[in-house]
Amino acid sequence: MTAVRRTRGPSRRVFALALPSALLAGGCAAPHRGTGRPGDPIVLTLLSHYASGALKDALQGPVDEWNAAHDRVKVRTKAVEFDDLLTTLMVRQAAGQGTDIIHPYCLWTGQLVRAGVLRPVPPGHAEEIRRGYGAAAVGAASAGGRVYGYPTEVQTYALYYNKRLLREAGVTGPPRTWRELEEAAHRTTRRDRYGNTLVQGFGLSVADDSTTVGQTLALLNVAGGTFVSADGRGTAIDSPAGRAVFDLEHRLVAAGASAPGVNVYKAFPSGQVAMVIGAGWWTADLKALMGRDYRDVGVAPLPVRAAHDAPATLSTGFLLGVDTASEHPREAWRFLRWLNTEKVRVTRAAREVTATRMSLLQVSVGSLTGRADDMRALLGGGGDANLRPFRDALAYAVPEPNVPGAQQAKSLLRKNIEALWTGQRSTDETLRAIRRQVDQEVARSW
Numbered sequence: 001m002t003a004v005r006r007t008r009g010p011s012r013r014v015f016a017l018a019l020p021s022a023l024l025a026g027g028c029a030a031p032h033r034g035t036g037r038p039g040d041p042i043v044l045t046l047l048s049h050y051a052s053g054a055l056k057d058a059l060q061g062p063v064d065e066w067n068a069a070h071d072r073v074k075v076r077t078k079a080v081e082f083d084d085l086l087t088t089l090m091v092r093q094a095a096g097q098g099t100d101i102i103h104p105y106c107l108w109t110g111q112l113v114r115a116g117v118l119r120p121v122p123p124g125h126a127e128e129i130r131r132g133y134g135a136a137a138v139g140a141a142s143a144g145g146r147v148y149g150y151p152t153e154v155q156t157y158a159l160y161y162n163k164r165l166l167r168e169a170g171v172t173g174p175p176r177t178w179r180e181l182e183e184a185a186h187r188t189t190r191r192d193r194y195g196n197t198l199v200q201g202f203g204l205s206v207a208d209d210s211t212t213v214g215q216t217l218a219l220l221n222v223a224g225g226t227f228v229s230a231d232g233r234g235t236a237i238d239s240p241a242g243r244a245v246f247d248l249e250h251r252l253v254a255a256g257a258s259a260p261g262v263n264v265y266k267a268f269p270s271g272q273v274a275m276v277i278g279a280g281w282w283t284a285d286l287k288a289l290m291g292r293d294y295r296d297v298g299v300a301p302l303p304v305r306a307a308h309d310a311p312a313t314l315s316t317g318f319l320l321g322v323d324t325a326s327e328h329p330r331e332a333w334r335f336l337r338w339l340n341t342e343k344v345r346v347t348r349a350a351r352e353v354t355a356t357r358m359s360l361l362q363v364s365v366g367s368l369t370g371r372a373d374d375m376r377a378l379l380g381g382g383g384d385a386n387l388r389p390f391r392d393a394l395a396y397a398v399p400e401p402n403v404p405g406a407q408q409a410k411s412l413l414r415k416n417i418e419a420l421w422t423g424q425r426s427t428d429e430t431l432r433a434i435r436r437q438v439d440q441e442v443a444r445s446w
Contacts, residue, residue, distance in 0.1 A: 098325025137370025149321030284366025
């Protein structure tokens, strides 16, 4: 999942605002929610996966700012690693130990709603969200037609490519169609005299769910297909679009242009992968890892299946919502509105721009939000040009399906994709296995 990798990014403190020690003792650091005595502040707990590094610091900045300006309602942050977040949310709820504000992966929205963890967004907030965020972000934070939180981090997928490797292979620019993608992958693949791969043309990787599944679902959206059926009760990947994606991946692996066993997160920065599909969070990591060699990195929209096809891609994301166990939902929503909709003025690239605190937070760590107006303001006049294709993709990205069984369905999809890539199954066998396994899992969740 996107968040696991992003925690590796360089640590940067934003919105730094020192708090007096008396405030820390009496407010945001308090291990309770107030005694109920007049004048005792309410303390809201915000549980997220921003447990270390740049993400932890970036979130703490606006929380400190809120606490310094508000006497009656304080916020304290609590974090767990992403791999433990879903289990923590479910177990705490079952034990009657829910928190106030939670920051889940949008893929889990349906499951958390079904388990009674997430409150629906109040009508006024819901209207603000629908008006201020792109359709993909709103859809990801919704279930059954109801919005359940403010979209925060939004990741879209695009094509990373190494300009030097393409140039040395005689490829003049990033591919625009699948045919050009295959041709460029073959031309940039290099082997030594013993047949060992030195450079793979197109990186397919079994590194984790988000890498394996994200690449495939992004291509599936480009082909006009969907993973889950419209009613959310089964898979729709066993289709001409799904077959086309799996055939493309199978051809690349069979021809040696892709080597799924190679970790692209290590191979691409070292110049051993010419092209790979990835999410926008990776730009910050690549810049830190590659130094001067980062100038060789380019980003382009995903190649379409055929010329003149409409662009498409995948988006993933997170939301900030209020736990049903919270004793102070009104105060929690008030804080979330302040964090996610109230605009502040900042100077960026010698320009004064206005944006929400959440958008500033995400851009500071190389990410995006679903607020296209903020992203245009923050990225339009400078900064890393490689982020702009991800920003532009906010207009046409398709969110991950977040039905109640989505997390398990994603894990099953990954398992079957890996079986295809490693030659254990044919395309037909893979599609049949996915349909059988995912349909059973999704049906059980309802």
